[in-house]
Each structure stands twice: as C-alpha cells, then as structure tokens.
Amino acid sequence: MTKTKPKLHFSRKLLAIPYALFLAVFVVVPLLIVVYYAFTSDDGKFTFEYVRVFFDKNGNGLKGFLTSYNFKTIMRSLFISFMSTIVCLLIAYPVAYIIANCKLKNKSTLLLLFIVPMWVNFVLRINALKELFVWLGTYNKSDAWNIVNTIIGMVYDFLPFMILPIYTTIIKIDKSYLEAAKDLGATPAKAFVKVTLPLSKAGIVSGISMVFLPSMTNYVVSNYLSFRNVKIIGKLIDDYFTGDLWHDGSFISLILLLFMFLVTWLTGGFDEDEQTNTRGASLW
Amino acid sequence: MKKRFLPFALIACLAATALPLTACTDTQEENVLRIASWDEYIDEGGADSYVEGSRALYEEFEDWYFEQTGKRITVDYVPLQDNETMYNKIKMGDRYDLLCPSEYMIMKLAAEDMIQKLPSSFFDPSLDNNYYVRNVSDYIQKEVFERTEMTDGSKLSEYTAGYMWGSTGFVYNPEKISADEVKRWSVLTNEAYVRKITAKDNVRDSYFAGLGMYYEAELLALKTRLNDGAITLESYKKQLSEKMNDSSVGTMSEVQKLLEKMRGNLYGLETDEGKLDIVTGRFDVSYQWSGDAVYTLDMGEDDEITDEPLALEYCIPEAASNLWFDGWVLMKDANVDAATAFINFLSIPENVVRNMYYIGYTSCIAGDEVFSYVEETYGADETEEAPVSYDLSYFFGDGHQLLTSEDQTRRQLFAQYPTRDTIDRLVVMKPFDRETNERANRMWNTIK
Numbered sequence: 258m259t260k261t262k263p264k265l266h267f268s269r270k271l272l273a274i275p276y277a278l279f280l281a282v283f284v285v286v287p288l289l290i291v292v293y294y295a296f297t298s299d300d301g302k303f304t305f306e307y308v309r310v311f312f313d314k315n316g317n318g319l320k321g322f323l324t325s326y327n328f329k330t331i332m333r334s335l336f337i338s339f340m341s342t343i344v345c346l347l348i349a350y351p352v353a354y355i356i357a358n359c360k361l362k363n364k365s366t367l368l369l370l371f372i373v374p375m376w377v378n379f380v381l382r383i384n385a386l387k388e389l390f391v392w393l394g395t396y397n398k399s400d401a402w403n404i405v406n407t408i409i410g411m412v413y414d415f416l417p418f419m420i421l422p423i424y425t426t427i428i429k430i431d432k433s434y435l436e437a438a439k440d441l442g443a444t445p446a447k448a449f450v451k452v453t454l455p456l457s458k459a460g461i462v463s464g465i466s467m468v469f470l471p472s473m474t475n476y477v478v479s480n481y482l483s484f485r486n487v488k489i490i491g492k493l494i495d496d497y498f499t500g501d502l503w504h505d506g507s508f509i510s511l512i513l514l515l516f517m518f519l520v521t522w523l524t525g526g527f528d529e530d531e532q533t534n535t536r537g538a539s540l541w
Numbered sequence: 542m543k544k545r546f547l548p549f550a551l552i553a554c555l556a557a558t559a560l561p562l563t564a565c566t567d568t569q570e571e572n573v574l575r576i577a578s579w580d581e582y583i584d585e586g587g588a589d590s591y592v593e594g595s596r597a598l599y600e601e602f603e604d605w606y607f608e609q610t611g612k613r614i615t616v617d618y619v620p621l622q623d624n625e626t627m628y629n630k631i632k633m634g635d636r637y638d639l640l641c642p643s644e645y646m647i648m649k650l651a652a653e654d655m656i657q658k659l660p661s662s663f664f665d666p667s668l669d670n671n672y673y674v675r676n677v678s679d680y681i682q683k684e685v686f687e688r689t690e691m692t693d694g695s696k697l698s699e700y701t702a703g704y705m706w707g708s709t710g711f712v713y714n715p716e717k718i719s720a721d722e723v724k725r726w727s728v729l730t731n732e733a734y735v736r737k738i739t740a741k742d743n744v745r746d747s748y749f750a751g752l753g754m755y756y757e758a759e760l761l762a763l764k765t766r767l768n769d770g771a772i773t774l775e776s777y778k779k780q781l782s783e784k785m786n787d788s789s790v791g792t793m794s795e796v797q798k799l800l801e802k803m804r805g806n807l808y809g810l811e812t813d814e815g816k817l818d819i820v821t822g823r824f825d826v827s828y829q830w831s832g833d834a835v836y837t838l839d840m841g842e843d844d845e846i847t848d849e850p851l852a853l854e855y856c857i858p859e860a861a862s863n864l865w866f867d868g869w870v871l872m873k874d875a876n877v878d879a880a881t882a883f884i885n886f887l888s889i890p891e892n893v894v895r896n897m898y899y900i901g902y903t904s905c906i907a908g909d910e911v912f913s914y915v916e917e918t919y920g921a922d923e924t925e926e927a928p929v930s931y932d933l934s935y936f937f938g939d940g941h942q943l944l945t946s947e948d949q950t951r952r953q954l955f956a957q958y959p960t961r962d963t964i965d966r967l968v969v970m971k972p973f974d975r976e977t978n979e980r981a982n983r984m985w986n987t988i989k
Contacts, residue, residue, distance in 0.1 A: 326986075391823075483809075484808065485810050500744055501628070501629075501982070505982075
C-alpha cells in the first residue's frame with residue numbers, strides 16, 4: 258500500500274483478481290460439478306451407488322476390490338508414475354547440476370537444448386518414439402515391454418519439467434555456503450550431500466509433483482506406445498465419460514484427486530515455510 | 542478494497558454470461574444453416590476432390606440454394622468426433638439444423654424427442670428438387686429404413702434420409718490366414734492367432750462381436766435351415782435381429798467371458814491405427830467398418846506406403862454382421878426448408894459421386910450415374926482374362942450387373958457393395974437403453 262497517495266487504492270493484491278476469477282470459474286466450479294455428479298443419480302438424488310460400483314461392483318467386499326480391474330488399473334498407474342518420476346529424477350538432477358555449475362557464459366543456451374524438444378508437437382514426438390520402438394522390435398512385444406515403453410514415453414515427455422525447477426534452485430544456492438563447507442574441511446562429496454542437496458530439495462519436490470501427477474493421467478502416451486494395451490487411470494475416466502456414464506467417471510476423477518492431494522501433502526507442498534523459501538522454484 | 546472488488550467481479554461475471562448468449566442468438570438467425578457431421582465426411586474441394594480444384598460442397602450449396610430459392614444462406618459445417626460427442630453437445634444446449642448421426646444415435650435422439658420427422662413434401666417425387674426420394678436406393682429405403690422400427694413405433698424412414706452405409710467385417714491378409722477362418726467370429730479367440738488380430742475400442746462394436754461369438758453356432762444352424770427352405774427369409778431375419786440385439790443380463794455375462802478371452806488374445810484395440818498397421822504387417826486381421834476397410838485395402842496397393850503391394854481382403858462373418866448407416870436428421874426448431882434442400886443437394890448424382898470419391902464410403906443413393914462411377918472404378922478392363930459378373934440389382938435395380946475381376950468379389954467392391962446373400966445376414970444394432978448402456982459400459986470398461 259502506498260500511503261503517500263491515499264486516493265489510489267491500487268495494491269498488488271488487486272492483480273490477483275483475474276487469477277482468482279479464473280480459479281473460481283475453471284477450477285472450483287468444475288470441481289463442484291464433479292463432486293455433484295459423483296454422488297447423485299440421474300434424477301439428482303443423493304447416492305453412494307457409484308462409490309459402491311467402483312469399489313465393490315460384484316459385492317465381494319475388500320477382497321473383491323483388491324483383485325478388481327479398477328484396483329489393478331490404479332496400481333498400474335501408480336507404478337508407471339512412480340517409475341517415471343524416479344527415472345526423470347535420476348536423469349534430471351545430474352543434468353541440472355552440470356548445467357548450473359558449468360563454466361559456460363550462456364548457461365541458458367545449454368538449458369535450451371533440453372527445452373527445445375517441447376516446442377515440437379507432443380503427439381508428433383510420441384508417434385516418432387513409437388516408430389523407434391517398432392524399429393527396435395519392442396513395440397507391443399509383450400505386456401512388460403508395453404509398460405517399459407510407456408515409462409520411457411512419460412520420461413521423454415516430462416523430463417524438462419523435472420530439469421527446470423531443479424536447475425532454478427541449484428543456480429540460486431549461495432556459493433559461499435559451499436566455500437564455507439570446504440573451509441571447514443568437507444570433501445566435495447560431503448559438501449554436495451550436506452549443502453547442495455538439502456538446498457535444492459525444493460526444486461526436487463516441485464519436479465516430482467510436476468512429473469508424478471501428469472503421468473497418472475497422460476493416457477495419450479500409454480495409448481500410442483502400447484497400442485492401448487496399457488490402461489492408466491486417466492484412460493479409465495475417459496472411457497466412462499465416452500460411454501455416457503458421467504457419474505462413474507466423476508467418482509473416479511475424485512479418486513484421482515485424492516492421489517493428487519496425497520502426493521502434494523507427502524512432498525510437503527502444503528508446508529508454509531517451504532513455500533516462502535522457494536518462491537522462484539515453485540514457479541516451475 | 543473489498544468494496545471495489547465486488548463491482549469488478551459482478552461485471553466480469555455478467556460479461557462471462559452474456560458472451561455465450563450473444564453467440565447463441567447469432568446462430569439462431571434464419572440465414573445460417575448449422576450442420577453437425579464428421580471430419581472429412583463431405584467433399585471439401587481442393588486437390589483431393591473428384592472435380593479437382595472445386596469448392597467444398599457445403600459452400601457450393603450456398604450458391605445452389607440462392608439459384609433455387611432466391612434466398613441467401615450461410616452454411617456452418619461443424620465436424621464432430623463421434624456420436625457420443627454429438628449427443629453430449631446437443632444435451633448441453635448446442636443448436637444445429639441438421640445432424641448426421643449413426644443409426645443407433647438416430648433412434649436414441651428420436652426416443653428422447655430431440656429430432657423431428659422429415660416433412661411429407663420431402664418424399665414427394667414430383668417436386669423438381671426432391672433428388673433424395675427419386676435417387677435413394679430401394680434397398681436402403683424400403684428394406685432397411687421402412688422396416689426398422691423406432692421405440693415409439695414409427696419407422697426410421699420417417700426421421701432420416703440416408704447418407705452413407707456399410708457393414709462391419711474383417712480386413713485380413715490372405716497370405717497369413719484363410720478366408721474360411723475369418724468367416725467365423727470365433728477367430729477372435731483363436732489362440733493360433735494370438736497377437737495377430739485387432740478389434741474396435743468401443744463398447745457397441747465389441748459387444749456385437751461378443752454376441753457373434755456367443756450365438757455363432759446357433760445362427761449358422763439357422764442359416765442352414767433357411768437354405769433348406771425350412772424357414773422363410775422374413776423369419777430368419779427376425780430371429781437374427783433378436784439374437785444380435787440381445788442385451789439381457791444373462792447373455793451379457795456370457796458375452797463378457799468371451800470378450801475377456803478375446804482381449805487376452807488380441808494384438809490390441811484401436812479406433813484408427815489399425816488401418817495403417819495391418820498394411821505394414823504388424824498384424825494380419827483387423828475388425829473394421831467397411832468404409833475404413835476400403836481405405837485400408839487401397840493403402841495396401843499404394844506403393845508409397847508399401848514396397849510390395851499387399852492384396853488384403855475383406856470378409857463379413859458368415860453367421861451375422863452389423864449393418865450401419867449415417868443419416869441426416871432435422872433437429873427440433875431446425876430451418877426445415879434449407880436443411881431438406883441440403884439433403885437433396887447432396888443427393889444430386891454428381892454430388893453423390895464426388896462424396897463417394899472423396900470419402901471412400903458407400904452412398905445410400907443409387908441411380909445410373911452412381912452405377913457408372915462404380916463400374917468405372919471396379920469394372921473389369923479389356924485385359925481382364927476371366928471377368929466375373931457381379932450382381933448389384935438389389936441396390937441399383939434390376940439388370941445392374943457388373944463385370945469385374947475375380948478378386949474384387951473379395952475386395953473393395955465387395956466391401957462397398959456386398960452380395961445379396963451377404964446383405965441378408967446383416968443386422969441393424971439398436972441403441973442400448975439407459976440401464977443397458979450402464980451395464981454394457983461397466984462390463985466393457987473392466988475388460989479393455
């Protein structure tokens with residue numbers, strides 16, 4: 258607030274209004290509609306029918322659910338997301354670290370090399386990848402290969418989203434911390450583990466949620482790279498909506514939402530301190 | 542600051558609600574004809590057109606309509622993805638004058654009172670511009686449309702004017718699998734062809750295939766009885782239709798078992814990818830709609846796609862298969878004059894030929910010009926050693942025989958115009974009601 262000009266009540270907070278509106282219209286309202294559909298029948302009455310159908314279609318209780326198709330699909334999605342995230346992290350961290358610490362003047366040019374693929378249409382890239390798998394002979398060779406190919410596709414697609422936040426946090430680390438560590442007798446490896454890694458945690462967390470959540474729903478990748486033989490939760494939702502079963506689809510969307518909250522919570526996304534420390538990094 | 546926020550928000554909200562309203566009134570104006578159809582489902586002119594460099598047919602219609610009536614009209618042609626998208630859009634309040642849904646969606650829309658009957662003047666052959674009623678094939682109009690009952694007891698022909706039609710069947714590579722085996726629905730669960738066959742990624746086509754497997758023996762026995770003269774064609778068709786539209790709880794759970802077995806045996810499910818991939822040899826059999834089958838067979842001969850031409854063939858299962866069609870229907874409050882004029886415009890023989898050439902599907906319109914086009918496309922040339930006679934009189938009227946090469950009786954010509962005895966075992970698949978749709982989708986969604 259500028260107190261010298263009391264007539265003009267323009268504050269930075271006003272700038273948030275367009276976003277608040279956007280949030281209300283495109284996030285909150287649709288979410289409420291999803292919740293409404295998940296718990297009402299065709300005639301608008303409140304019901305738990307779709308909860309029952311999802312968890313216990315044949316009435317076999319928990320045992321029935323644990324062997325059900327829905328449970329398998331969720332587990333498969335989680336596995337693919339988990340593996341994609343791990344592989345992304347293993348590739349992205351060294352890349353981000355090397356770029357951030359290299360002696361080149363134009364680090365952004367180097368970074369660009371990893372972002373440029375994102376400029377090519379994503380369906381086109383996935384199709385190219387499919388042709389590559391065909392050429393290698395692993396395309397739709399077996400169920401296991403289909404999963405592997407899908408994970409490779411997810412990693413290919415989401416890698417930049419892991420590199421960027423990690424890079425932003427590493428580049429911001431005050432070099433004097435590392436010098437201090439060195440002065441106090443830490444080896445470079447120890448300095449990395451004790452200083453760089455903890456200070457780049459925010460980037461890692463941000464990267465994980467950027468990769469883990471979309472790879473549970475990005476069924477274009479799994480459809481293309483497995484000839485629709487690998488089904489993830491996103492495709493499950495789509496199937497119910499195309500089959501005109503909005504209630505079932507809405508309820509599964511809520512399950513997915515639950516996973517999103519869980520991941521955000523586990524990675525400390527709701528942690529206030531973390532947020533303030535990593536203003537730049539959580540942008541990505 | 543809070544006080545300032547409120548009017549801002551109100552204005553924004555008002556603007557947001559007002560925008561779609563103004564958009565709506567625009568399209569409601571009488572001089573716009575809104576048509577919802579499919580992508581690449583009308584001659585769009587240009588280099589790929591039969592009349593090279595021409596304009597899209599819906600644009601040419603605007604001039605034609607002006608010549609005929611002196612009224613200006615603008616066509617808004619909206620290509621949609623599939624029947625379900627079309628249904629959802631209408632349900633959410635989108636308005637069109639003319640729609641081109643498939644048979645089951647026509648029945649569903651009629652049952653939900655969302656479309657209106659065609660005006661009686663549309664069926665008056667004496668009116669100059671009534672090209673549809675004069676040119677439509679008797680087979681389509683009299684044997685299919687007039688015999689298909691809607692849920693309210695009226696006939697399908699009262700609601701729709703046919704556009705494209707066809708069958709479903711198997712595109713197969715005759716070098717890898719014999720015609721005798723793809724004649725059976727059970728090929729889908731045959732372990733000798735594990736990972737060699739694809740099916741469709743949608744509940745209706747898959748359930749139909751499942752029914753085909755479930756009732757195969759019974760239907761073949763029925764066919765033998767028909768051939769022996771023990772039952773009439775009429776009663777054969779009736780029983781066939783009942784069996785292939787059976788969606789009772791008991792049958793569905795049996796079909797589910799067969800579909801589960803099928804799913805484990807397939808190369809995969811597809812909606813579009815199957816066309817190219819069978820040409821490149823990734824699998825040998827693909828369950829296809831006839832129009833796509835023609836396209837696939839054409840690709841097999843295209844030397845830009847394959848090094849060696851691949852002579853794929855098309856086969857319709859012996860027991861029963863699906864007869865599908867897309868038809869024009871008028872929405873409630875449609876601009877009836879312009880919409881029916883559009884249907885008639887598309888039924889002018891030269892436009893029919895243009896559409897058939899561009900889309901590759903088979904039109905519901907018969908007539909000599911269309912027959913000549915078919916003859917020009919598939920007729921035997923002079924070098925043909927042993928041309929065979931192919932009877933199309935059921936579609937084009939008596940005396941329409943075509944001399945063609947022998948292999949065309951199993952290839953594109955057969956896919957576009959199956960033989961008379963094949964036609965008799967095609968069944969129109971009725972729409973699922975709400976409860977059945979839920980049951981079928983939940984069943985299918987836990988298999989694929």
